[in-house]
Amino acid sequence: MVRWEGGARERLQAAALRLFVERGYDGTTVADVADAAGLTERTFFRHFTDKRDVLFAGQEEFEQSYLEPLARAEGDAMSRVLAAVDAAAARFPDERRPWSRLRQTVIDADPRLRERELLKLSLLSEAIAGRLRAEGVEPVPAALAAENGVAVFRIAFASWIAAGETRSLQDLQAEVLARLRSLLGA
């Protein structure tokens, strides 16, 4: 029996996305995913904490892509957050767009997956606000800056994966930010 092929985690993720697209999240059991990856249901749960988590791996790197540029940025809280959001957007190259579209289609189709996505974004916002507070920023401004930064990403990302959209995520974020400024600056 071929027991050790390596890349079990990646195989599970690929199988899961494929099956979720084909049969829907609800129409796919964890056993289905494990079978498609040549593994067992038990092994699935060793790699992912629950069924939804298979679509949301890499939270650590995701947060780091914001926290690292945040640490380097200078200026007031809001400027630093926006610099981090801009820097992180550079990690969303156009090659990833089709994959992101597919993944987001699956997520948007099921409230349980939307919940998980919101939690991940909320954790990111918390992490950013936490760093700011650790550096002396007051709690409320820290939370507001983090929330707005994540909101800019969230809204720009939705445009980025919309059908026919070709502009880069960075450009879209810049446009959303301009709108935000005019909303509150007027």
Place this chain on the structure above:
Amino acid sequence: MVRWEGGARERLQAAALRLFVERGYDGTTVADVADAAGLTERTFFRHFTDKRDVLFAGQEEFEQSYLEPLARAEGDAMSRVLAAVDAAAARFPDERRPWSRLRQTVIDADPRLRERELLKLSLLSEAIAGRLRAEGVEPVPAALAAENGVAVFRIAFASWIAAGETRSLQDLQAEVLARLRSLLGA
């Protein structure tokens, strides 16, 4: 057998909150809650879609408390959203504060409950943005205004239930809003 006492839904909610506080969310089964309310597990799932939902009933009224004042408000998108947020805050009287504190303690202790709370707030934001779009506001500004309105509520609410806090939710929201303006207006 006393089969019809009425208020089954309310009894289930009360029993759930009490047991979640005593034994934790994870340490309480749905059967426990149903038993404590003198009902069956099957009946629990007729009143609530899932175990978490017992803490989040009343989403309809919650959204209405924003949408109704929103419809009456005048001015640009952001001003209208803020007026709605302010009006809705009036529905959080001080008598509710101890209960809100207890409930929030339970929610904050379990990621699954945090997920559900985020989803409910996201649905509120979506509903507000949807109304704005229906009245001709561009999608991006509509989403931004809604997100910021909800963010103001969320952050002020966290302060409102903090230990020792005595100011009203409306006052706290006004302060958060002032901070928001200075963050983006500077």
Place this chain on the structure above:
DNA sequence: ATGGTCATGGCAGGAACTGACATCGCCGAT
């Protein structure tokens, strides 16, 4: 009283997880 209707009970079963233990393959120590 009679029939309809609605809330509830009872039961069976699927799917999501979890804990305990066994097994397989690799890799370093002797």
Place this chain on the structure above:
DNA sequence: ATCGGCGATGTCAGTTCCTGCCATGACCAT
């Protein structure tokens, strides 16, 4: 080269969440 450890996986039993289906009890209009 053999042995023994170690990490990844398999196996299995069990709990909990949640759903479908049908039965039963209580209230109401006639």
